[in-house]
Amino acid sequence: DQQVKQNSPSLSVQEGRISILNCDYTNSMFDYFLWYKKYPAEGPTFLISISSIKDKNEDGRFTVFLNKSAKHLSLHIVPSQPGDSAVYFCAASGTGTASKLTFGTGTRLQVTL
């Protein structure tokens, strides 16, 4: 039962363009959402988060959008840089789930020159 889904296993974007990574969830109890970036041989690194009371959160080049009615969130990276090449994981937690994170399967982003 995959409660958090990232349907695109990979994405390739040119440097300077926008990268859009998508995530869908099924559990309506989720109220907090996070994006993590993972390089090979390292643990996931926190990028940005959003609470369910908001629909947008920005931090520099990274913006997360949340559409609660569609149970969908997206991460926008503008402009994309080669150092952004990594695997991106969407994660969710809810007040009734003891704060554990439920992760998607990840999207591998490659930013090309």
Added chain:
Amino acid sequence: DTGVSQDPRHKITKRGQNVTFRCDPISEHNRLYWYRQTLGQGPEFLTYFQNEAQLEKSRLLSDRFSAERPKGSFSTLEIQRTEQGDSAMYLCASSLSIAKNIQYFGAGTRLSVL
């Protein structure tokens, strides 16, 4: 802030052996989590502690797995009688309970069971 530290980074063992991993969280963090990640998947929750109390365990955590956090600081995860299916990356994370569930991860321990 030295981040979350995990030891060892890699462990190769033979089936049937016991292994133990250690996690040192960020010093002021009172919540500590263990996750397991296999190839092509995202991390899957195993268990979590608030201070020294183990508050939740996943059904993924069979009776061969045990985790402790004796003084509310570092934690250990032990796997007894390892099986080939235990081969995975074991990740530890920590968070402040007052922070909005932002968990900070260590680099992980990669276990290979031969």
